[in-house]
Amino acid sequence: MFELPEKARAIQAEVEQFFTEHVLPANSQWQKEASDGFARPPVEMALRDRAKALGLWNMALPRLTEDEPGMRLSNLEFTGVAEVLGRLEWASRVFNCHAPDVPNMELLQLFATEKQREQWLKPLLEGEMGSAFAMTEPDVASSDPANLETCIERDGEYFILNGRKWFASNAGHEHCELIIAVGVTDPEAPKSQRQSLLLVPRHAPGVDIIRNLPVFDHTSVTNMHTELTFTDVRIPVDQLLGERGAGFSIGQARLGPARLHHCMRAIGECEVLISLMVERSQARSTFGKRIDEYGATQAAISLSRIELDQCRLLVQRAAHLLDTVGNKVARKQISMIKVAVARVYQDIADRAVQIYGAKGVTSDTPAARAFNRARAFRIYDGPDEVHLQTIARLEAADQDLSHVAYYLSGE
Amino acid sequence: MFELPEKARAIQAEVEQFFTEHVLPANSQWQKEASDGFARPPVEMALRDRAKALGLWNMALPRLTEDEPGMRLSNLEFTGVAEVLGRLEWASRVFNCHAPDVPNMELLQLFATEKQREQWLKPLLEGEMGSAFAMTEPDVASSDPANLETCIERDGEYFILNGRKWFASNAGHEHCELIIAVGVTDPEAPKSQRQSLLLVPRHAPGVDIIRNLPVFDHTSVTNMHTELTFTDVRIPVDQLLGERGAGFSIGQARLGPARLHHCMRAIGECEVLISLMVERSQARSTFGKRIDEYGATQAAISLSRIELDQCRLLVQRAAHLLDTVGNKVARKQISMIKVAVARVYQDIADRAVQIYGAKGVTSDTPAARAFNRARAFRIYDGPDEVHLQTIARLEAADQDLSHVAYYLSGE
Amino acid sequence: MFELPEKARAIQAEVEQFFTEHVLPANSQWQKEASDGFARPPVEMALRDRAKALGLWNMALPRLTEDEPGMRLSNLEFTGVAEVLGRLEWASRVFNCHAPDVPNMELLQLFATEKQREQWLKPLLEGEMGSAFAMTEPDVASSDPANLETCIERDGEYFILNGRKWFASNAGHEHCELIIAVGVTDPEAPKSQRQSLLLVPRHAPGVDIIRNLPVFDHTSVTNMHTELTFTDVRIPVDQLLGERGAGFSIGQARLGPARLHHCMRAIGECEVLISLMVERSQARSTFGKRIDEYGATQAAISLSRIELDQCRLLVQRAAHLLDTVGNKVARKQISMIKVAVARVYQDIADRAVQIYGAKGVTSDTPAARAFNRARAFRIYDGPDEVHLQTIARLEAADQDLSHVAYYLSGE
Amino acid sequence: MFELPEKARAIQAEVEQFFTEHVLPANSQWQKEASDGFARPPVEMALRDRAKALGLWNMALPRLTEDEPGMRLSNLEFTGVAEVLGRLEWASRVFNCHAPDVPNMELLQLFATEKQREQWLKPLLEGEMGSAFAMTEPDVASSDPANLETCIERDGEYFILNGRKWFASNAGHEHCELIIAVGVTDPEAPKSQRQSLLLVPRHAPGVDIIRNLPVFDHTSVTNMHTELTFTDVRIPVDQLLGERGAGFSIGQARLGPARLHHCMRAIGECEVLISLMVERSQARSTFGKRIDEYGATQAAISLSRIELDQCRLLVQRAAHLLDTVGNKVARKQISMIKVAVARVYQDIADRAVQIYGAKGVTSDTPAARAFNRARAFRIYDGPDEVHLQTIARLEAADQDLSHVAYYLSGE
Ligand SMILES: Cc1cc2nc3c(=O)[nH]c(=O)nc-3n(C[C@H](O)[C@H](O)[C@H](O)COP(=O)(O)OP(=O)(O)OC[C@H]3O[C@@H](n4cnc5c(N)ncnc54)[C@H](O)[C@@H]3O)c2cc1C
Ligand SMILES: Cc1cc2nc3c(=O)[nH]c(=O)nc-3n(C[C@H](O)[C@H](O)[C@H](O)COP(=O)(O)OP(=O)(O)OC[C@H]3O[C@@H](n4cnc5c(N)ncnc54)[C@H](O)[C@@H]3O)c2cc1C
Ligand SMILES: Cc1cc2nc3c(=O)[nH]c(=O)nc-3n(C[C@H](O)[C@H](O)[C@H](O)COP(=O)(O)OP(=O)(O)OC[C@H]3O[C@@H](n4cnc5c(N)ncnc54)[C@H](O)[C@@H]3O)c2cc1C
Ligand SMILES: Cc1cc2nc3c(=O)[nH]c(=O)nc-3n(C[C@H](O)[C@H](O)[C@H](O)COP(=O)(O)OP(=O)(O)OC[C@H]3O[C@@H](n4cnc5c(N)ncnc54)[C@H](O)[C@@H]3O)c2cc1C
CATH class of the missing domain: 2.40.110.10 (Butyryl-CoA Dehydrogenase, subunit A, domain 2)
Structure with a gap:
């Protein structure tokens, strides 16, 4: 029961295979093209075509209709896929599952007129803009x-x-x-x-x-x-x-899935960082000990594993609630994952940087950029403090305090 | 899928009702009797008889046989019950679900000879010793x-x-x-x-x-x-x-479920502490603001909610793994919950103490004792550091590092 | 310049000698008498007489006049002494330097009428009540x-x-x-x-x-x-x-030195805890290593040393400011030491408990009680949160923001 | 006694005046020139000449001889200056007080032959290379x-x-x-x-x-x-x-002052960040409150103030020890400041980023780069973990454990 449903695992496996066989090996090529100034690196474009042809497309849109291109997954089903995509910053684009296009498409699905859908939603779904x-x-x-x-x-x-x-x-x-x-x-x-x-x-x-x-x-x-x-x-x-004057509430609606996807991708990236910590700490020694024999390294890796697994479970539950009770009811959950994942992401990246030593601050590993992306994540999609305020308010509303007196004593 | 199975929820509800109607209201009576020197307070004894009669008995023993008294629940099913029982330090005893008798009974179930079972296991199962x-x-x-x-x-x-x-x-x-x-x-x-x-x-x-x-x-x-x-x-x-010389491995076996139960009970107690934080912070004001309007209070409550939900999910998953893949394979999970829950337990209790002010250090609320129990929990069932070492080792063994090179670059 | 002035060091040495020769060796006797119900253990009373006879008396009262019994020390000078006294919970009493009598005497020195001084201050100074x-x-x-x-x-x-x-x-x-x-x-x-x-x-x-x-x-x-x-x-x-209606401001006045003394004593106790961590971690081994070889232990000891030295310097500076610019101007400093020391005290005690393992939760070492005393200290003398609010306000008032624009750029 | 000596304050004031009148107002010009590709921005060169002419030169070299250009300051005296210079990343260069030239010059002062001094030390002292x-x-x-x-x-x-x-x-x-x-x-x-x-x-x-x-x-x-x-x-x-085979010990010698200077500069930069936090939090509002009214903001500012003052005192004490007892004896102190300052630097920068919101991740404020510089500082001059190990070892050696038994009891 703490595994994703079978369908979700099957698709995750399919995406994982595509990722491992085609996307990941193209990474250095992609990095090169990107730093050569290609806003849409050719290698990415080629992989996009391929993914689209296989139907591994638009997987982050639970409202996808029959006649729209791609594969409809529920939020929960998408979590497994998103985690794979999160391993590389550019992988989501290959499958047309990237921000901000996904939440924008969702907005259009929900609120656009027929004409607006034709003009904007369609080319977005096709990945043409x-x-x-x-x-x-x-x-x-x-x-x-x-x-x-x-x-x-x-x-x-x-x-x-x-x-x-x-x-x-x-x-x-x-x-x-x-x-x-x-x-x-x-x-x-x-x-x-x-x-x-x-x-x-x-x-x-x-x-x-x-x-x-x-x-x-x-x-x-x-x-x-x-x-x-x-x-x-x-x-x-x-x-x-949408309606005139409805910008605020529409904007709120947009944020649920957007946050969820950011969280899941971050979890995927954190998995990479944990692997890298394990690998690096096995490869070097100081003062007669392998780095992975030091208590500090062990704590870094173990705490990362604990915290990351906790985040994944929390995010999957939130996804499931989005699917079942909807954005509004799941609001507290969304704020909770936002706060939890951003922190853990920053901590795990911080540890990975440290274990790499000087290499960790360069761009030779994903750790440095992850560290900064994580830092930014504590601000975008709403600063931590604002979410903590929201959660406290909703928590108080959720509480049934009728029995608490039994736990207290005193004169 | 992030709810317990239906059977488990039904039993949890039953236990919760019994707890709320009979156990909780007896708390002040129990406290009085205990401080009057009753090692087995009469009010507890009476409730024990009642719970046993209802079959709400020995619920923490997944190996309970047909002819043994009580209700067989899987580890996962028991998590929901354990959380209810954790709300009061003495509630587990009412249902014969308390440490160290439960892990001891489990040892006897696994390793005792027929004669030993008769002599020791039977009276333990009956709650007679x-x-x-x-x-x-x-x-x-x-x-x-x-x-x-x-x-x-x-x-x-x-x-x-x-x-x-x-x-x-x-x-x-x-x-x-x-x-x-x-x-x-x-x-x-x-x-x-x-x-x-x-x-x-x-x-x-x-x-x-x-x-x-x-x-x-x-x-x-x-x-x-x-x-x-x-x-x-x-x-x-x-x-x-058991076998001569097998003490070490038998002892290990004992620890899986024991840790799980401690964790689940701690989570139940933390739920009480969150309720109390909410209640107290609504009841008092300083400098023109209700305590629950302060950012520090909001963070205390929100972080507690986030961390506790994360712990519960992790523990339930570990319970599920104990049920399905067994103690040995779930070893990393058990160490993970041990570390995670003890920390969160201490942090939540720390926050509850603070929100109560001076009252928080007295015994008028459960916060002070929870704070100390939590502190001890970071030592018993294995000190944090030992578990972190174990997890790191098992994590390294779990890792497939064959693809990590793709994430790296450099001259 | 980061040593106490010579006079202060000389007196500290004198107190330290008395402490080491007479007070510390009497500790187990004192503990026994206290647990036997003596509110004023005979061994303490005897030492009090001795200390008083030596003039090691009333050292925490910078306003002590010529004709009052004891030794006038400035706040700064007292810091060194206070640290020695802090090593044992009861040592301050031996020298009539204990709370709440000291801050109460100071109040009386500042605000009492002649008649009130005669009636209350005098016997307090003599240690008769x-x-x-x-x-x-x-x-x-x-x-x-x-x-x-x-x-x-x-x-x-x-x-x-x-x-x-x-x-x-x-x-x-x-x-x-x-x-x-x-x-x-x-x-x-x-x-x-x-x-x-x-x-x-x-x-x-x-x-x-x-x-x-x-x-x-x-x-x-x-x-x-x-x-x-x-x-x-x-x-x-x-x-x-004092004046009618002046209770609030008088109460504030009382708090400066009271907080200072609590902080200094806590620092003394933390020194004991560090020594104990070093000693214990050298005395036991697990898994083939002495406990002091583990990174976690090393970090526990090193961070304690760093944080404690930082606290001492901060507190000594605050004492110096109390002496030179007075209670009101030093207000921010007092809040700062309050927050800083209480946290570090709790952290160091927490680490000491952990290094002792199960022994750490008993009363066989001072760690467990220190842990709880530290926890209470985050509440008394003003909860952390209130001090943080105060410091922020005073910090803003202290800031000269006239040049900050030079550090900024942007469109 | 917690102020720098008078001479040091006088020079600090002089440097501060020069900084405020000439260096700081040139900052935007310097940034422009640097990003236009000038490795030695003309505005910096002009200020260098000016500072040198005023004798505000080579202030970080306590071994400066009479006939060498610049002003000899002790390590302690330099701390005040270094803090001013740390406010801008390029200010140290103006006064020929920048790394790595300073520690390299010190090495040459200590170990170079006459010929080596002529060839390398002289032009470095003059700022010609x-x-x-x-x-x-x-x-x-x-x-x-x-x-x-x-x-x-x-x-x-x-x-x-x-x-x-x-x-x-x-x-x-x-x-x-x-x-x-x-x-x-x-x-x-x-x-x-x-x-x-x-x-x-x-x-x-x-x-x-x-x-x-x-x-x-x-x-x-x-x-x-x-x-x-x-x-x-x-x-x-x-x-x-130096001697053949002496590279290790010479390298160690180099690190004492180098670390000290990095720490002092970081403290100066943190002061800027605190000012910026205060300024920004007064300038914006959300949900009807100014940002500085939120508890989270107040805690950010107050804790920064506390931690920074603690770091400054610790660093000044270390400088004083370098001056008086030398590099080797002060080794523990140097490791202590390294660990303490790098952490606080990262935390303060982290808070500044947060208070700025999205602006905090841009280069429009110094916060983002400070955050990353601080992160790197936890690695260079020796990773945290290595220093913690060193401190623990030296601490154990410093301890006199002869009296600890008096604090313990038990059966
Ligand atoms: C901005 C910057 C400027 C620098 N400038 C210079 C310079 O001018 N000249 C120069 O020579 N170098 C310079 N360095 C390099 C710096 O000195 C090294 O990075 C540092 O000494 C660590 O070495 P390393 O990177 O090889 O890390 P490693 O030795 O590989 O260590 C990596 C990690 O392993 C872990 N580890 C190692 N030992 C232990 C232990 N005993 N216990 C627990 N964990 C441990 C730590 O997490 C550590 O961070 C600079 C670095 C940076 C980032
Ligand atoms: C060991 C001990 C010894 C003591 N000795 C004495 C004594 O001798 N004489 C005496 O008079 N008192 C004494 N006290 C009491 C102490 O001074 C008070 O507990 C303290 O002032 C806090 O008051 P309170 O307990 O009523 O907490 P409350 O005022 O109810 O505050 C409770 C909590 O609310 C939150 N809170 C309150 N204000 C804010 C805010 N502005 N921002 C954010 N959060 C906030 C904090 O979390 C705080 O801890 C002692 C207390 C202890 C524990
Ligand atoms: C409330 C409570 C109930 C208990 N109930 C029982 C019971 O019913 N039956 C029973 O037999 N025992 C029980 N225990 C004891 C408990 O199991 C032990 O305390 C625990 O196993 C640790 O052993 P120790 O106390 O000897 O600590 P030690 O083994 O001496 O360890 C002390 C400390 O050393 C450090 N350390 C040790 N190894 C490492 C490492 N590898 N890396 C880094 N640091 C390390 C840790 O900080 C550790 O906390 C209980 C303890 C408590 C507090
Ligand atoms: C990488 C990145 C991508 C982004 N992408 C987009 C995008 O595509 N579209 C878009 O419109 N925006 C985007 N943003 C902007 C982001 O949504 C905003 O930064 C965020 O909403 C915060 O607004 P602000 O930056 O104006 O911060 P402010 O509102 O000025 O808040 C600044 C700080 O004030 C404090 N604060 C504010 N309110 C409270 C409170 N209630 N309690 C306590 N403290 C408080 C917090 O510390 C907060 O961080 C992006 C930002 C980043 C960094």
Whole structure:
């Protein structure tokens, strides 16, 4: 009962085989092409075609319909696959299972009009374009969406969009065609009903890419974090996604699966790091002992195993709840996995760096970048502190305190 | 799939109802009787009869046979029950599911001769006597059993037992009749084959109780930690438990389920502590804010929820593995839960103490004693460090390192 | 410059010699007498006379005047002495340097009228009576003094005192004659001016000792934590200590040195624990290695050394600031040492317990009780969280932010 | 007594003024020039001239002689200066107080022949060239110097040098002229007498720069971490530094002050990070509260203040000991500050990143790079684990255990 269901294991095995035979051996080639400036490295493109042909495609979309390309998996079923994909930063793209396209597709599945689906969802499902989600703004504390200042004003049959965003992942990617922008349409409405989502063509006049933000000095062309401005961008009114004023609640909906996928991928990467710690610590010696004989190394590896297994179980349970009781009820679970996994991810990467010594800070191993990605993860998808606040509130609501007095005594 | 099987939930519900209706409301009565010096408080005795009559008895023994009293549950099924029982330190005794009698009964089920079963197992199953397990010695570092010095020498049809033991839980309890003692029968054999187990009547001549050890200043008559000496204790040779020289491996076997049960009970107790944190933090205010509005309190509660849920899942998985692949294969899992749960238990108790302020250090709430019990748990059933060493070794053995090179680069 | 001044070292050496020659060897005798029920063990009384005769007396009172008995030391000078005294829980009493009498004497030195000094300060200085300070109340969150509910009402030439207090250390001690009680005299005044201090004879009618509170199951007759009630206790108006309504600020004043002394004593105790860790880890072996060869043990000892030295330096600096700039300016420092030392104390004690294994949870070593005392220290003298809040506020006030912009860049 | 001596404070103030008036305002200019590819940014060069002219030069060399340029400060005196310089990564260079030139100059002061001093020390003191120290090798675990494989073979009047090194900081810098290389001259000697130091001209034939290593994806031309190979490099025998076979002990000597300086600079940088946390948390709000009102933020700032002050005191004490009792006796202290400061540095940077949110992972603030620099610091100058081992050993040697038995009891 703590194994994934049989179907999920079968697909996981299939993906694992594809990954091991085709993706992993291509890694050094991919790294080379990426550092040569290919935003979509040819080796990745070739593997994409292959994966798509095999139907190993769009596996992260539980709402996939019969006539859409790919394989429909439940959230739980996807966890096993996601873990495999997480082993390499670029593997998810091979299977069209990467952020932010997946959560954007899910938004479109849930809220897009027929016309919008045709225009945006279809090419995304086919992998013919990329997309971005632009909510965070440099000028306000964006972990509270009520602070957002980007404004969307109606002007006849158009909305006029003005504002500055940053960390809109992949908005500046050469493949990106769609930016889903969050802006204020109704400044006088109650806080949670002020915002709306607008489908903004990446190349619309007034959309200006300012810079590709470094994340701990890492900037890549394959995975960008973009600062951009909207200056009087005119968008036809039928490009509003979902209800006017519903931006906040739609945004929330988007976050459930997005967080889940980030967590599962991180777990896959952590498995790689544990293997590397074991391997490296067996390969070198100091002061007459193999590194793996030192208590510190043993604790590093053992605690990583314990914590990672705990995270996987928690995430799988959350996935199962998303499947069965839905996003809203599983909200506490989603916050819980977000906090738990980000911490463990950072700790495991920290240990891997240490066991490698100086090599651990270079890019010769995945440890250094994992360490920084993990650090960023404690901020994106909501800073730790905000989730802890949320969990406490929901926990209090869940508690039945009617019997606690029996546990207490005193004068 | 992250719920216990239906049967297990049904029984858990039944036990929970009994607990809530009968056991919990009797808690203050029990505390009073215990502090009045009753080693077996009358209120507990009465509830025992009632539970036994209902068949809520011996639920922690997966090897229970048809003709033995009680309800056979698998390890996994028992987890849910154990969690309920863990809420009060004395609840397990009501259902004859308490340590060290349960692991001792399991040993007897596995290794006792027909005669030994009749003499010792039967009354234990009926709850007519108590037992103890005496391995640890004050004079040697006993986390390495190879250090043990108690000796068992053959003298015709008898073994002569000499040595000093301590922390033989409940050996000094007025109800105890049997002490399973670990001693060296074969000093020249290879390290792991030197020891044997002997079934020693508590009141045999030469068995002397030295003292009831305080555990962080807590001494009770209901749950004792006994220091004792064996001086020329004569035991008939047919009272050897299992093979001569097999003491080490038998002892190991004993520890799997014992650790599991300790972990599950601790989780139950932690649930109580979380409830108490929620309750208390809603009840008081400082500097114009309710305690539960402070970030520190929220973090305390949220992290406790996250960590506890992670522990429960890990423990349930370990239980499932004990049921399916057995003690030996699940060894890494057992070490993992031991380390994980003891830490979380200590952390949650630490937070509960803090949220209570000065009240938290008194005995008016269960927090103080939980804090100390948790602290002891990081030592008994094997110190953290020893388990971390074991896990690292088993983890390395589990790893397939054939693909790691693909993740590395460098000149 | 990181050594104490020469005079301080000379006195520290003198105290150390007395301690090593007379106090420490008497420890087992003292423990025996204390557990036999002597609130003032004869061996302690004899040593007190001896120390007093040598002038090693009242060393914790920087305001000691020429005609008062004892040796005036500055706060800084006392740090070295306090550390020696901290090695044994009862050593401070030998030199009349123990809490709560010291901070109470200091209060009296600062605020008492001539008559009050004669009546209370003099016998305290001579060590002829004990005292207590009763602020905390069980029914309100007392880390915010504004919550206190005990009331002091004027009735002609008397105040009538009503309320319930707890954790008034040593109020129930057989030697105690004076309870300094905090109560509300002016409920309508601004929050910080509502309270006053009243000098209450321990045996005044209406003063009722309810219980001697266990602190993690430790209750002793030598050092008590008392719950008590005041029921219509009549106290002449000239027994108000300091100004009416000044209770809050006087109470604050009391806390500076009190916290300092607790910190220094804790450091002394931690030194003992480090020695014990070293000693024990050299004395036993597991799995073919001496315990001190394990990385975990080495880290335990090394981190303890690092953290403890850091604490000592911080505390000595705070003492120096108390001497030079005073209580108010040094407020941030006092909060800082409180937080720092309590944590390190708990961590070091935790490590010592672990290295001892099962012995560590008994009372055969000082580790178990130190662990619990440390845990309590995170609550008394103000819970961690409250100090962290205070420090942050004072830190912000201390900051000159005029140049920070130079460190920032961005679009 | 916890202030630096007056002379030290006066010079610190002078440096601080220069820093605030000239260096800090030039920061954005410097950053621009550095990212435009200037290994020695013109703005830095101009400030260097100015500082040198004022005599604010070579302040980190306690052995500076009368006729050498600059200002001789003791280690303790330099701590205050170093902290100011640490605020900006490039500020130390302005005053010729940067690594690795400072420890290399110290080595030359201690061990160079007259001729070597003329050739290498003089231009370094004048700031006319740079230098590097090449010990670490990619192919062996270099935290144990006994593992080193680079070999130095005698061939008549020459040594022939062969080997691969990495992380030889600034060996590849355009200004570097001298590489001090560690290699094995006497493979058959006892472990600690096998190695010697060789003064290798950077541009000698056979010295090949392989790559500029990224440190967490940060590569700069101003501060490089170089991988290089030595292939049959021929060096005259009079270029051996110190005794043949003394490489190990000389290398140890070098590390004392080097570690001290790294620690002091890190403390300076942490002060900047604290200021930034305070500033940022006052500037933004979420959910109706300013960020600095949240308990998590307050704890972040307060703990940073506590830990940083503790580190500063410990480091200053270590500096004082280096000055008074010397490198060898102060060895434990040096290991202690290394471990303590690296951890606190990482923690403070971690908190600063978090408080900035997404901005914290960019290069718009110093937090992200500080976080990574701190992480690397837990490895260079010796990994944490190795220092913890050393400290434990020295601590045990320092302990007088003759009285510990008095603290113990038991049967
Ligand atoms: C790698 C990466 C990728 C990202 N991708 C995207 C993307 O594709 N699209 C997008 O729109 N955004 C993206 N983001 C932005 C991310 O969603 C935001 O950074 C996040 O929501 C926090 O907002 P903020 O950065 O404005 O931080 P702020 O809101 O300014 O918060 C800063 C800090 O304040 C503190 N704080 C805030 N609230 C509280 C509280 N209640 N209690 C205690 N402390 C608090 C926390 O320490 C927090 O970290 C990405 C970020 C990163 C790093
Ligand atoms: C509440 C309680 C109940 C108990 N009940 C029983 C019982 O019923 N029957 C029974 O026989 N025993 C019982 N014990 C004893 C328990 O099993 C032992 O305490 C435990 O096995 C450790 O042995 P030790 O105390 O001799 O510690 P030691 O073996 O002396 O170890 C002490 C410490 O040394 C260090 N250490 C040891 N080995 C290593 C290593 N490989 N790496 C790093 N560090 C190491 C650890 O810090 C360890 O904590 C109980 C103990 C307690 C506290
Ligand atoms: C061993 C011992 C000796 C003592 N001796 C004395 C004595 O001699 N005289 C005397 O008067 N008192 C004494 N005390 C009592 C002590 O001073 C109080 O316990 C302390 O002031 C806290 O008050 P409280 O217990 O009412 O906790 P509460 O005020 O109820 O606080 C409980 C918890 O709430 C949380 N909390 C409160 N405020 C905040 C905040 N601002 N931010 C975040 N969290 C918060 C903290 O977790 C805190 O621990 C002693 C206590 C102990 C344990
Ligand atoms: C930014 C930076 C600058 C540097 N500058 C220089 C320079 O200028 N010149 C130079 O020569 N070198 C330099 N170094 C290299 C540095 O000195 C080495 O990285 C360091 O000595 C460790 O050696 P290693 O990398 O070979 O690690 P290894 O020796 O392989 O150790 C790797 C890991 O093994 C574990 N380990 C090793 N021994 C033990 C033990 N006894 N107990 C427990 N665990 C252990 C630790 O986790 C350790 O981190 C620099 C490094 C960095 C990151």
